[in-house]
Amino acid sequence: MHKQWDIDSLTADIIKRIKERTLADKNGKLPSERKLMDYYNVSRYSLRQALSKLSKLGYIYQIQGRGSYIHEHRYQANLMTQSDLGFTEDLAREGKRIQTVGATQRIVSLSEIDFYPSNQQFSDDQLFIEVERFRTLEDKPYLVEHSYYLPEIVGEISEAAMYGSMFDYLSKEKGLTVGFIDKFIRCELLTESYAKFFQLATDMPSLTVRDDSYLREGELVAFSKIYYDYRNATLFMHKKLLD
Template sequence: MEKLSIDQVVAKLIQGIENKTLANAEGKLPSERELLGLYPISRYTLRQALNQLSKMGWIYQMQGRGSYVRGQNNHSTLIDQGDLGSNEDLTRGEKNIQTVHYTKRIITYGEALFLPSQKQFGPEQTFIELKRYRTLDNKPYLIDHSYYIPEVVGDISDAMVRGSMFEALEKEKQLQVGFIDKFIQSDALTATQAEFFRLEEGMPTLTVRDDSYLRNGELLAFSKIYYDYRLATLYMHKKLVK
């Protein structure tokens, strides 16, 4: 048998759980020593994989007893902000998100409506401002208000704006996001925002402020997303014990 990487083991384990061929009737998985007999890997690799499943909420492990599968949440209807951190913000799953309207322009530092949490800029700094109005299954879903650092991202084409910005930046410019600081709040809608959601001014909206950094620690964008509060739910699985 060939060697397996951690990600391959994760995939195989998930497959076995979904097929219901791995766990017994009580949801108990084979012990780690038994699983080692199924795949040609070391215990370290296996445990890294099991750890990923734990952080994703697929299983939980109990010292002295074993590993058990959990029932699944409706991930398809939720925005997963959880530990796995697979890809981007909301283009997760098979969601049908489209950009119905957008504006793009260059602004200066003083015109930004908010600023990143950590980085300081000089007054002559410019940003590429992007406002996007996006729908989920043709219903108004979110307003994305982003500022990109031109020295880092270069030009942004119209084609990129339609879809997932981070996917486009990775494919076309080999820019890979390394980590993100997120700040989640509830706000009151402005009149303009409310009009898009067909709500009233002052009504609630769920907001997510993101500061996105490259793998080398350089800030490439900061944004604020306003969600229709009737449609958006952020989901997180939090593992407390080691």
């Protein structure tokens, strides 16, 4: 039988085989692209799309004229990759349990917001739904999410949604599809209440990810800032040179 592969399932299958160690030889060398094309019965384009993803995730590296090799990188706790970085980290994190242990919402005016999106002008009477969520990973403090939603787009936000995935909520209940997100990664000092959540002293730092979330149509729907415990949060990237 011939399974049909799309790029995502192809990528997933290769990752699975890399982890099982059933694809590479004992030196960590993978079969050539031509052999993999035949094996999976996909075109060069599709195969290389998948290999490119594997490369960005740090699983392999490729050398022109020589071949593709597994790139071991030691397991690190709470390592986020660029592709992991979801709407507000609502994505499944390899079976780990993320819980919201506290959440508040209120309506605020322009003068009350703590930060702004990158390229938006608001009128003076613009209102926002301010949401603060305190979340744990495996029952340990993991992040604080401080968001502003635009009420004329999202309407009201139910209490139930506050404790679940905002991304799914907007998609399923409101029919809103987020198309892309601009991210600004910085290091900032914690306020007292956030520091307390992480059991840190006030003025200790935090790795922050500012998100500007846009609908597919290009409209800003929310902007937020996520604070991570600086002791735990690491963002991983892989850079290939000569591009």
